[in-house]
Amino acid sequence: MTTEYWLNLPIKDIKRSKKFFTEIGFSFKIERETETMTALLVGKATMPIMFFEEKMFEGVIQNKISDTSKGTEMMISFNAESKKEVDEMAKKVESAGGDVFSKPQEIQGWMYGFAFSDLDGHRWNMLYMDMEKMPK
Numbered sequence: 001m002t003t004e005y006w007l008n009l010p011i012k013d014i015k016r017s018k019k020f021f022t023e024i025g026f027s028f029k030i031e032r033e034t035e036t037m038t039a040l041l042v043g044k045a046t047m048p049i050m051f052f053e054e055k056m057f058e059g060v061i062q063n064k065i066s067d068t069s070k071g072t073e074m075m076i077s078f079n080a081e082s083k084k085e086v087d088e089m090a091k092k093v094e095s096a097g098g099d100v101f102s103k104p105q106e107i108q109g110w111m112y113g114f115a116f117s118d119l120d121g122h123r124w125n126m127l128y129m130d131m132e133k134m135p136k
Contacts, residue, residue, distance in 0.1 A: 010057035068121025
């Protein structure tokens with residue numbers, strides 16, 4: 001039976017990506033790191049997002065890597081505990097060199113969030129959800 005799963009993403013440079021994600025407050029599972037891959041941990045979650053340098057990633061998937069400047073295959077979303085946390089993360093992302101393409105804002109009357117692209121163009125979304133205001 002499956003005990004763990006993870007997402008896999010191509011990146012251009014591990015050191016650059018590690019610096020960016022460390023600056024915005026994420027950590028890495030060092031025991032899963034080599035010269036061409038590393039495991040990103042988002043907050044307290046135990047499911048890693050594996051980063052593979054592009055050449056290795058293409059070998060694994062046996063397909064071309066999507067051009068993130070032309071399209072998006074997926075968005076990785078993660079939660080926040082408050083609106084303040086969303087605002088603070090948006091500032092960290094901008095300071096670290098990420099592209100905040102959707103500024104912090106109210107969404108559908110019960111969420112507050114923002115969205116950004118990392119240094120490799122992968123899209124991320126942070127949301128604070130007020131479950132008491134969620135439509136029934």
